[in-house]
Amino acid sequence: MAVKITKRIKDIIERDRRIFLTTTREPYPFVADHGEGDYSFDVEGNKFLDFASYISVYNIGINANASVRKAIKAQVDKLMHAAFTDYYSELPVEFGEELIRMFPKGFGKLFLSNSGTEANEAAIKFAQLFTKRTNILAFYGAFHGRTKGALSLTASKSIQRANFGPFSGVVHVPFAYCYRCPFNLSYPGCGFACVDYIKKYPLSKELSPKEVSAFFIEPIQGEGGYIVPPQDYFKEIKKITEDNGMLLVADEVQSGYMRTGKFLALDNFGVTADIYTMAKSLGAGLPIGATIVSKSLGDIPSGSHANTFGGNLVSVAAALASIKFISRNKRRLESEVKRKGRHMLKRLKEMESKYEIVGDARGIGLMQAIEIVRDKKSKIPGVKEREKILEEAFDNGLLLMPAGESSIRIIPPITISDSNMEKGLDILERAVKSANSGKQ
Ligand SMILES: Cc1ncc(COP(=O)(O)O)c(C=O)c1O
Numbered sequence: 001m002a003v004k005i006t007k008r009i010k011d012i013i014e015r016d017r018r019i020f021l022t023t024t025r026e027p028y029p030f031v032a033d034h035g036e037g038d039y040s041f042d043v044e045g046n047k048f049l050d051f052a053s054y055i056s057v058y059n060i061g062i063n064a065n066a067s068v069r070k071a072i073k074a075q076v077d078k079l080m081h082a083a084f085t086d087y088y089s090e091l092p093v094e095f096g097e098e099l100i101r102m103f104p105k106g107f108g109k110l111f112l113s114n115s116g117t118e119a120n121e122a123a124i125k126f127a128q129l130f131t132k133r134t135n136i137l138a139f140y141g142a143f144h145g146r147t148k149g150a151l152s153l154t155a156s157k158s159i160q161r162a163n164f165g166p167f168s169g170v171v172h173v174p175f176a177y178c179y180r181c182p183f184n185l186s187y188p189g190c191g192f193a194c195v196d197y198i199k200k201y202p203l204s205k206e207l208s209p210k211e212v213s214a215f216f217i218e219p220i221q222g223e224g225g226y227i228v229p230p231q232d233y234f235k236e237i238k239k240i241t242e243d244n245g246m247l248l249v250a251d252e253v254q255s256g257y258m259r260t261g262k263f264l265a266l267d268n269f270g271v272t273a274d275i276y277t278m279a280k281s282l283g284a285g286l287p288i289g290a291t292i293v294s295k296s297l298g299d300i301p302s303g304s305h306a307n308t309f310g311g312n313l314v315s316v317a318a319a320l321a322s323i324k325f326i327s328r329n330k331r332r333l334e335s336e337v338k339r340k341g342r343h344m345l346k347r348l349k350e351m352e353s354k355y356e357i358v359g360d361a362r363g364i365g366l367m368q369a370i371e372i373v374r375d376k377k378s379k380i381p382g383v384k385e386r387e388k389i390l391e392e393a394f395d396n397g398l399l400l401m402p403a404g405e406s407s408i409r410i411i412p413p414i415t416i417s418d419s420n421m422e423k424g425l426d427i428l429e430r431a432v433k434s435a436n437s438g439k440q
Helices: 007-019 066-078 090-101 116-131 148-153 193-200 202-206 233-244 265-269 313-328 330-354 383-395 418-436
Strands: 032-036 039-042 047-050 107-113 135-139 170-173 212-217 247-251 275-278 289-294 358-364 367-372 401-403 407-410
Touching: 047 418, 066 313, 090 107, 090 289, 090 313, 107 116, 116 148, 116 212, 116 247, 116 275, 116 289, 135 148, 170 193, 170 202, 193 202, 193 233, 212 233, 233 247, 233 265, 313 330, 330 358, 330 367, 330 418, 367 383, 383 401, 383 407, 383 418
Parallel strands: 135 170, 135 212, 212 247, 247 275
Antiparallel strands: 032 039, 039 047, 107 289, 275 289, 358 367, 367 407, 401 407
């Protein structure tokens, strides 16, 4: 297949550029039209296997599934919006009860919003309220959103923060990015030098640990490059929070909702947080965010946090139908995602060993990535090589998205069929091979 970029596609892109402020568009011209299952189609009917899921939003299939769409349609005819932070209504209650059932014992209470960034804004405020402390720790490489509070936590790319300061109250610390260890050490010989650093420097020279309200983490760093820390890493981070009365806040906006084969990605590391945030796939295509807090933290005072559209009935109808699907199929999805993830990682690791430009392959479940480098020895980020791979894959009918400086994330719907996964991995490998030509 060579995707034809027609006059119509070019015109839509041109009209878009004329009126919309620039965002973060991909290097290839995908103009979405419709989608179903493992596939997305553009306005000219070009068909793409979707390994991006519209940035991890369609975990249960492109355009969700029939049960979600039916629930949305029915709710539209009944009542769309019910001012849920002012009045009561049953649907959000039912959804909240279902959602909490997916959480560890002791959870909890929740707040509904419209996006990942808002879920994190709420988490910042709740952590400050619960601890009566103001400072926050977050990681370099983190992406928690783009509104001002969440952006203070974000430290993924400097362009995302440039000119938007001042930021206050957040101290960033190095993440366990072992492929590019900031301390030039290797795990496990390093003895978690990166964790010692947090204790020895930021938490003794810059901040008193007793003044820190929360430590924000992504179980797998997402926009930062799909970085998976060592298995015991978050136990060390949890210890820092417990020893000092801070709250551990897990941002599961991208990593959660069964993407790693567990409802919460943090469960892969044997650690429970005090507050979780979710969005993206939670609404199966409609906007919804949730901030879920441990019961032990109690409640917040009336009037201290609210919004207009949190608990919007159409979004909640979608989220409820979707979580019912997850809950009904949980066991099957868990084992399927793990099995598919093992196979995908095997294929990506083979690419790592075969091609000079694949520096690292990593991931859990169906949240995986390859990091593209100019060559394995220098590890210089292969930015141009990555672009070439994304473009060639697109041209051959595969949608992929970048992450970090030079990684490619691979996040198909978790319901993808084995044969489509294989087909997509074959297209990816051919694109990698072609970008690699002349290097080996
Ligand atoms: C881990 C994480 N947190 C927060 C956000 C922000 O979510 P939203 O774009 O819905 O505000 C994102 C978005 O990519 C994310 O990946």
